Amino acid sequence: MLAGFGIVTAPNSIPAIELYHAQQVALEHGVDLSAYAQEAGVPVPALAGNATEVPADAVERMFECALSDIKIPAFGFKAGRRISMADHGILGYAYLSCKTARDSLETYFRFQQLLGNEDSAQESMSLQGEFVTITSTVARYTDPKVQQYYTEYLLGEWCSIIESNLNRKANFIHVRMNCAQPSYNSVIESSVGCSVEYDCAHNEYLLPASLLGLPLEFSDAEVAALSRQQCETALNALRNKGGMAERVCRYLVENPGETLTPETVASGLKTSYRSLRRRLQEEGTTFRELYTRVRMQLAADYLLQSALSVEQVADEIGYADRSSFQSTFKKWSGLTPTQYRQKHQP
Numbered sequence: 001m002l003a004g005f006g007i008v009t010a011p012n013s014i015p016a017i018e019l020y021h022a023q024q025v026a027l028e029h030g031v032d033l034s035a036y037a038q039e040a041g042v043p044v045p046a047l048a049g050n051a052t053e054v055p056a057d058a059v060e061r062m063f064e065c066a067l068s069d070i071k072i073p074a075f076g077f078k079a080g081r082r083i084s085m086a087d088h089g090i091l092g093y094a095y096l097s098c099k100t101a102r103d104s105l106e107t108y109f110r111f112q113q114l115l116g117n118e119d120s121a122q123e124s125m126s127l128q129g130e131f132v133t134i135t136s137t138v139a140r141y142t143d144p145k146v147q148q149y150y151t152e153y154l155l156g157e158w159c160s161i162i163e164s165n166l167n168r169k170a171n172f173i174h175v176r177m178n179c180a181q182p183s184y185n186s187v188i189e190s191s192v193g194c195s196v197e198y199d200c201a202h203n204e205y206l207l208p209a210s211l212l213g214l215p216l217e218f219s220d221a222e223v224a225a226l227s228r229q230q231c232e233t234a235l236n237a238l239r240n241k242g243g244m245a246e247r248v249c250r251y252l253v254e255n256p257g258e259t260l261t262p263e264t265v266a267s268g269l270k271t272s273y274r275s276l277r278r279r280l281q282e283e284g285t286t287f288r289e290l291y292t293r294v295r296m297q298l299a300a301d302y303l304l305q306s307a308l309s310v311e312q313v314a315d316e317i318g319y320a321d322r323s324s325f326q327s328t329f330k331k332w333s334g335l336t337p338t339q340y341r342q343k344h345q346p
Helices: 017-028 034-040 044-048 056-069 075-081 085-096 101-110 144-166 185-192 209-213 221-240 244-254 262-268 273-282 287-305 310-316 322-333 337-344
Strands: 013-015 053-055 121-128 131-138 174-176 203-208
Touching (some): 013 056, 017 044, 017 056, 017 075, 034 044, 056 144, 075 185, 085 101, 085 144, 085 221, 101 121, 101 144, 101 209, 101 221, 144 185, 203 209, 244 262, 287 310, 287 337, 310 337
Antiparallel strands (some): 013 053, 131 203, 174 203
């Protein structure tokens, strides 16, 4: 097994296989993405599969240029549908060799950072009675065409992941999309087997919870253990390549609601307070700035994704009183928590 294929080894990059599939779909429609790749600084060989990973920002620039010129119906969805287990490298082996569909999905979410820029999409799974909901939060791209492409791409990719795991067509109960409804909506609805709701806050894919208990055809305990170990190694290596600011933010996100000091975070990151302060200074930021940013982003997520009151949100992120939280949140977002919820919730 090639542990490095299909996954990324550096922050802010994505697997080149995603570009390969986009190029194949484009060629089928008489379009070559090579000129757009070259203009954006994407290595052209990546379009032919002759690369392992590419910078995420360059790829975004490439699609901004390409999508302003070309019109391929369901372009992102078609590219995502081409993803296979093999395209996810060692992670593909890890989730496909699990015992059940639940184990498989949990393994996928555990190591999803290996599949690319963690700022572009964050995915999770929740169980609610008879339904399981997969939520994909896509970064808000400034170009709506790029937003459309990546939103559709994730749905297509999830269709492929589910079909690879269960060896059956991915028939969703309901799908919500964080983009505008396209003229080719019927193509997507036919593929997913249900109605699709657009202009939603997040991408959500609802499936029967009964699927989670299904055994996987290629279950292999030995392969699963070995591939998970390799994924852990790759994930640790990837995280260690990030800057100190990135590491601090990740630590803060993983410990919500706690009152954390620079000293406790430094200890948690196995470094000294002096080194933490120096490295953040070199990166042009401070612990206080990062702490405020992470807590306010968590607050914004709670406001939009839950029914928690403003007081409860403040408590969840470690604020003792509502007025202090409201003041900081308004300074950060330009709106009070209540105004922010009213403006951004669908």
